[in-house]
Amino acid sequence: MSSYSLGAISFALFALAAAGFLTCGSILRMLMFLELMLNAANIALVGLGPETLSQAYAALLFAVAAAEAGVGLALALAAARHLRTQRTEGMTDLKG
Amino acid sequence: MEGNYYPLIKWILLPPLAGAALNLFARRRLRAAGAAAACLAALVSFGFSALALSDLLNLPPENRLLRDTLFNWFSAGGFSADAAFRFDPLSAAMALIVSGVGFLIHLYSAAYMKDDPGYGRYFSYLNLFLFFMLALVLADNPLVMFAGWEGVGLASYLLIGFWYADPEKAAAGKKAFITNRVGDAGLLGGLMLMSALLAAQGAPALDFSSLAANAHLLAGHTVLGMAAPTLICLLLFWGAAGKSAQFPLHVWLPDAMAGPTPVSALIHAATMVTAGVYLLARLSFLFAMAPRALEVVLLAGAFTAFAAAIAASVQKDIKKVLAYSTISQLGYMFMAAGAGAFSASVFHLATHSFFKALLFLGAGSLIHALGGEQDLFKMGGLAKKLPVTFALMCAGWLAVAGFPGLSGFYSKDLILEGVLEHGGAAALAAGLLTAALTAFYTTRLISLAFLRPGPAGGKPAHEAPVLMLAPMAVLALLSLGGGLLLKDSLPAFLGAGAHAGAAWLPWTSALACACGIGAGILFTAPKPANFLKNTLAPLHALAAAGFRADGLYAALLIRPLRRLAGAVAHYADAWLIDGLLVGGTGRLACGAGRLLASAQNGRLDIYALIFAAGAALLVYLVI
Amino acid sequence: MILTAAIYALAAVAAAATLLMIFQRDLVRSALLMLTALLATAGIYLALSAQALAALQVILYAGAVMTLFVTAIAVAPGAWKDKPPAGRLARLLGLAVPALLLTALLQATAALKLVTVSPEFSETGTLDLAMDLFGPLAWQFELLSLVIVASVVGAVALAMNRRRA
Numbered sequence: 001m002s003s004y005s006l007g008a009i010s011f012a013l014f015a016l017a018a019a020g021f022l023t024c025g026s027i028l029r030m031l032m033f034l035e036l037m038l039n040a041a042n043i044a045l046v047g048l049g050p051e052t053l054s055q056a057y058a059a060l061l062f063a064v065a066a067a068e069a070g071v072g073l074a075l076a077l078a079a080a081r082h083l084r085t086q087r088t089e090g091m092t093d094l095k096g
Numbered sequence: 097m098e099g100n101y102y103p104l105i106k107w108i109l110l111p112p113l114a115g116a117a118l119n120l121f122a123r124r125r126l127r128a129a130g131a132a133a134a135c136l137a138a139l140v141s142f143g144f145s146a147l148a149l150s151d152l153l154n155l156p157p158e159n160r161l162l163r164d165t166l167f168n169w170f171s172a173g174g175f176s177a178d179a180a181f182r183f184d185p186l187s188a189a190m191a192l193i194v195s196g197v198g199f200l201i202h203l204y205s206a207a208y209m210k211d212d213p214g215y216g217r218y219f220s221y222l223n224l225f226l227f228f229m230l231a232l233v234l235a236d237n238p239l240v241m242f243a244g245w246e247g248v249g250l251a252s253y254l255l256i257g258f259w260y261a262d263p264e265k266a267a268a269g270k271k272a273f274i275t276n277r278v279g280d281a282g283l284l285g286g287l288m289l290m291s292a293l294l295a296a297q298g299a300p301a302l303d304f305s306s307l308a309a310n311a312h313l314l315a316g317h318t319v320l321g322m323a324a325p326t327l328i329c330l331l332l333f334w335g336a337a338g339k340s341a342q343f344p345l346h347v348w349l350p351d352a353m354a355g356p357t358p359v360s361a362l363i364h365a366a367t368m369v370t371a372g373v374y375l376l377a378r379l380s381f382l383f384a385m386a387p388r389a390l391e392v393v394l395l396a397g398a399f400t401a402f403a404a405a406i407a408a409s410v411q412k413d414i415k416k417v418l419a420y421s422t423i424s425q426l427g428y429m430f431m432a433a434g435a436g437a438f439s440a441s442v443f444h445l446a447t448h449s450f451f452k453a454l455l456f457l458g459a460g461s462l463i464h465a466l467g468g469e470q471d472l473f474k475m476g477g478l479a480k481k482l483p484v485t486f487a488l489m490c491a492g493w494l495a496v497a498g499f500p501g502l503s504g505f506y507s508k509d510l511i512l513e514g515v516l517e518h519g520g521a522a523a524l525a526a527g528l529l530t531a532a533l534t535a536f537y538t539t540r541l542i543s544l545a546f547l548r549p550g551p552a553g554g555k556p557a558h559e560a561p562v563l564m565l566a567p568m569a570v571l572a573l574l575s576l577g578g579g580l581l582l583k584d585s586l587p588a589f590l591g592a593g594a595h596a597g598a599a600w601l602p603w604t605s606a607l608a609c610a611c612g613i614g615a616g617i618l619f620t621a622p623k624p625a626n627f628l629k630n631t632l633a634p635l636h637a638l639a640a641a642g643f644r645a646d647g648l649y650a651a652l653l654i655r656p657l658r659r660l661a662g663a664v665a666h667y668a669d670a671w672l673i674d675g676l677l678v679g680g681t682g683r684l685a686c687g688a689g690r691l692l693a694s695a696q697n698g699r700l701d702i703y704a705l706i707f708a709a710g711a712a713l714l715v716y717l718v719i
Numbered sequence: 720m721i722l723t724a725a726i727y728a729l730a731a732v733a734a735a736a737t738l739l740m741i742f743q744r745d746l747v748r749s750a751l752l753m754l755t756a757l758l759a760t761a762g763i764y765l766a767l768s769a770q771a772l773a774a775l776q777v778i779l780y781a782g783a784v785m786t787l788f789v790t791a792i793a794v795a796p797g798a799w800k801d802k803p804p805a806g807r808l809a810r811l812l813g814l815a816v817p818a819l820l821l822t823a824l825l826q827a828t829a830a831l832k833l834v835t836v837s838p839e840f841s842e843t844g845t846l847d848l849a850m851d852l853f854g855p856l857a858w859q860f861e862l863l864s865l866v867i868v869a870s871v872v873g874a875v876a877l878a879m880n881r882r883r884a
Contacts, residue, residue, distance in 0.1 A: 001723050002835050007828045009730040009763075013756075015821035016737040022705045022813030028746065028791060030704075032753050035784060036737055039760055042776075046769050047836075052847040055769050056856050059848065062772075062779050063863045067870035069784045073791045074874035080795060705813055712820040719827040 006047030014040035027076040031069065038065040102162040104151070105181045108144045108191060109230050111137035115223035123216025131206040134219035138199035138226060145191040148183050160184055161305070163236060175300055180236035182304065185589050189442060190233035190374055197366045197449050198226050200567035204457055205358040207563035208464060212356075218258060222362070225251035229367050233374060237303040238287050241378075245283070245339065248368045249276040255363060256355040268354040275348040279338015283375075286331030290382075293317055293324055308381045315385055329382055329389030332375060333396070340372030340426045343400045347645050349423055353415040357460030360415060365422050365456050366449035373426070373445050376433040377590075384436070394434025394519050398526040401427025403643065405533035409540065410640045413470050414459050417541050420642075421496070422452060424530060428511055431523060437514025439590040443582065444511055447503035450578055451495035454571035455538075458489035461560040461568070462545060472544040479546040481557040484565055486546050491572035493542045495579075497535035498609040500602070503579030505609070509602050510587065516598060528608050535612020536619075543620040722838040725766045733759035746792050750785070757781040767838055771845040 017036035024030055038061065045058045115137030119130045126133070152160050162183040169179045183191070202222060209218050228247025235241035250273075257269025291302060299310040317324035336342070341349040352364050363369070376383065376393070383390055401424045408420035425448050432441035463470055465482055479486045495504040508531060515523050559565075619625050629636055638644065736756040743749045757780045764773035852860050 001726070001837075004828060006726075006836065008825060009726070011821055011824045011828075013730070013733055013737060014824075015817040016734060016741070018708060018817035018820065019814050020737065020741040022708055022816065023741065023810045028788075028795065029749060032740070032749060032788060035780070035788075036740075036753065036756060039757060039780065042772075043760060043763060046764060046767055046772060052844065052851050055772055055844065055848050056851040058769075058772055059775060059852060060856070060859060060863055062775050063867060066779050066784055067867050069787055071870045071873045071877075073787055074877040077791060077795060078877045702809060705809060705816065708820065709812065709816045712816050712823060715820060715827070716823040719823065 003048055007044060010040050010044035010047060013043065027079065028073075031072045031076060034072070035065060035069055038068075102148075102151075102164045102183065104144055104148050105162070105164045105183055105234060106166060108141050108148065108195070108234065109181070109227060111140040111144075112223040112227035112230065116220045116227060119216045119220035119223060123220065127215050128206075130216045131202075131219050134223045135199065135202040135206060137223055138195055138202045141226065141230065142192070142195035142199050145188070145195050149188045149192065152183060152185070152188055165236075169239070175295065177237060177239045177302060179240055180303060181231075181234040181240070182236040183234065185591065186374070186377055186442065187234050189446065189586065189590065190370075191230060193446055193449050194226070194229050194233060194367050197453050197571070198222075198229075198362060200570055201358050201362040201366075201453065201457070204361075204460070204564050204567045205356075207561050208358055208460055209356060214258065218255075218356070221251055221254045221258070222359075225255065225363060225368070229371070232371055236305075238307075239302065241375075242280075242283065242287065245335075245371060246280070248363075248371060249273060249280070249339070252276070252352070252363050252368055255359040256352045258355055258359065262354075265354040268348075268351040272348040272352050275345050276338050279335045279345050281335075282331040282333075282338070283335025286328045286335065289319065289324070289331065290314065290328050293319075304378065307379075311381050311385060314382075323386065323388075325382060325386040326388045329379075329386040330392060332379060332382075333389060333393050336372030336375045336430075337396065338372075339375075340369045340430070341423050342372070342396055342426060342430055343403065344645070346400065346404070346423050347642070347649060350416050350419045350642055353413070353419050357415065357456060357463060360418070361453045361456035361460070364419065365452035369422060369426055370429070370445045370449070373429045373433065373441050376430070377438045377442055380433075380438045383433070390434050390436060392434075393430055394515075394523055397427045397430025397432075397434055398519075398523045398530075399427070400424070401431060401530045402526045402533075405530045405537065407639045407642050409533060409537040410636050412472055412640070414462065414472050414475070414541060414545065415456075415470060417472070417537060418452070418455055418459060421455075421534065421537065424534060425452065425496075428508065428527070428530070431519065431527060432511040432514050435511075435514040435517065435519040435523070437511065437518070439587040440507070440510040440514045442590055443586050444507035446582065446586065447495070447507040447575070447578055450571050451492045451504055451575040454492035454568055454575055455489065455496065457564070457568045457571065458485055458492060461485045461564055464560060464564070465557040472541065474551055475545045476551060477546070477549045478557060482546075482559055484559055485568075488565070488568045488572045489542065489546070491575050493538050495575040496538045497613055498531055498605055500606045500609070501580070503575050503577070503582075505602075505605070506579035506583040509605055510583070512601055512605060513598065516601060528604060531605055532608040532612040532615075535609045536616045539613045539616025540620050543617055547617075548620055722766045722840065726763055726838065729759045729762040729766065732756075733763070747789075750788055750792060753788070754781055754785050757785065768841045768844050770842075771848050 014037055017033045017040055021030055021033035021037065024033060042058045042061055042065075045054050045061065048054070115134045118133055119126075123130060148162065152162060155161075163180060164182075165178045165180040167179050169177045171177070202219075205218065205222065209215055212218065225248060228244045228251055230244075232241055232244030232248060235244055253269045253273040255269075256272050257266045260266045260269070290307075291300070293314055294300060294302075294307075294310055297313050299306070299313060301307075301310075311325075314324045314328070319327050322330075334345075338345040349364060349369070353360055355363075383393075404420045404424035404427060408417050408424060411417045411420060425444070429441040429444050429448070432438070432444060462475065462478065462482070462485065465478075465485070466475065469475065495502045498505045498508050512524065512527050512531075515527055619628055641647075733756045736752045736759065740749050740752045740756070743752060757776065761773045761776040761781065764770075764776055
């Protein structure tokens, strides 16, 4: 196989996750798709650069993704709680 | 050309302009003083014109031209027009008539309009008119003449609609102005065509001397299937017809009687309406190159003279009789021009200004005496109550009727001689018949107003003040003796050749005059009048309404134009511009704004979508 | 040979899982599909001889992050269902734009078709990785711990607001 195929795999996964991100209906799902996008980026890193530097970069990216997931979930829960007390609906309400 | 600097000409023009400005800006404070200033301005103009005439007479006859160029009006590329004025025999005659008769009428107005609240405004307009008319007759090129032409049209509009609070009078003013404008379109077309053709051949100078010298360059060109001189002359005739109330642009003059009577005397008898005749005389060299156009002028003049005389014979309002009479006499002048006898037409212009102004002023005196009554059938028996007015108006009456020895006789005779030489038999017959009709309707007017007994319980009438009677007396003298004085000197002065007239013509016209006077006296007795009226009832109704020319124009032109204007206002203005272009642009902007605003609806997923779309686009375009 | 096939197969699994996730309504089932995708990714890493990364993937992603998600789903306020997403146009665009992005990226990397990779199972990956992480990238590695601390603090702060209110 060629690097192109590995790249294509990663891009395809990214696109699918992006599609899901843009068409899902709630913050939680958006965060899930976000993680999948980061995961696809990781695959790209590992696949297109087999030397260890890219693997190290991927390892760093793991940690960042995990941190982001943590904060994001806390944010989502707080927002859901807050909006729920003020309004019934409200997936997103940054209108302004 | 006798030099290019004759300073007196501008001094003929300036006093009326100053008088107009003075009366306009100080009209609240000065009443009698403003009127006196206006009359003085007219007198000063007349004086300077007389001085200029004496200077002119000192020059040898073939070289009588005094010019003055004030400033360069505009120049664009190779074309240049100066504000230049000239004083030659034709201008001299016109300027003297205009300022002289103008001065007399200014005096008359000072007494006639004494109680009117718009006194200062009146004299301002009157002086303004005088200025523009003098500019017209003293102009050295058609452009300055056209400026004066438009100016007198403006002054006429202002003065006809002087009592503008009355919508009918205001409408009369509007009608006069618009009809004039229709004529002006032809005038401008003719001037532009002439200028274009001359400039194309390298002779762009437009002053009258150069035009006379270069006119031969126009021959041989064809425009729209007609020879160029013919087309130009026809267009110029259209303009002259508008200003001088010839068929078919005569409809404004009867309505113009809504203005004050001195205005009718000055503008619509003696001076402004003669501007058309002046135009024809000034550009006679051009008309000499277009015999077909001259034929048209002759026919139009003859027809107008005859038809207007018929209409004048059945009018009830004294001023309308005089209005149709003016149209008829102007027809005579156009007949003369059409027959090539331009100096005869100017001679008749002069005598007509005397006796028609006199008749109008007399009518004004009558109206003033009777407290505003203008219906002939309600007047009567005034010969005893207003003897001086009666005597003066008799002078005018006999002059207009062509009584042998008076001014009207000589001028009309000269015209008929010219028509006999170059016109057709039909035109001559029309001229003679019209002479008879002229005598008839004028006698009818005098008879109904003065001689026949009035209605029972006639109102007391008092004679007019001296300030009104004195100008009338001067005009009466000129009407009586002017013919004898001028009959040989004026045509010679204007450059007409000597010619032998037919011997039978003066006798025939004297016979026509006698018939007319007799018929006038006969048919104003009640029984013959009723007999005539009943037998010719339809013709009577038609003629009294001016042959329904107004109705014809209303149906042909005014109503379709109104409908067109309404349609344009509805579709183009309201729907297209307001609705579509202006409103549509607004709605488009609003809609676009709303569309863009929807991208800011606060929904994160939409934000994310747009972000992703932007990123994709960026990637696509950059990479 | 086997590894190539394995890579393709695992990629297909991950793609299928993601695809199913898009149309899945139930949150829990979505979470499980996500887990599948993450585990398939771990398999891909193994096939590419990135053993340490595979292990990290399983531990961190499929382990810690998934646990976080499942917990969040569990404690999320219950009446909060999946809202229907935006209108048809937005959903269509949401599918079209990533497709556009995909084609753009594929076009951009077309040059890579020439570079051949033949995955072989090698063993030396982990040591080199460690030597990189604690060598040239030591500064970044330590900074990463700061990031994690910050995220923990942030999460706690966000979660604590409830008690104070």
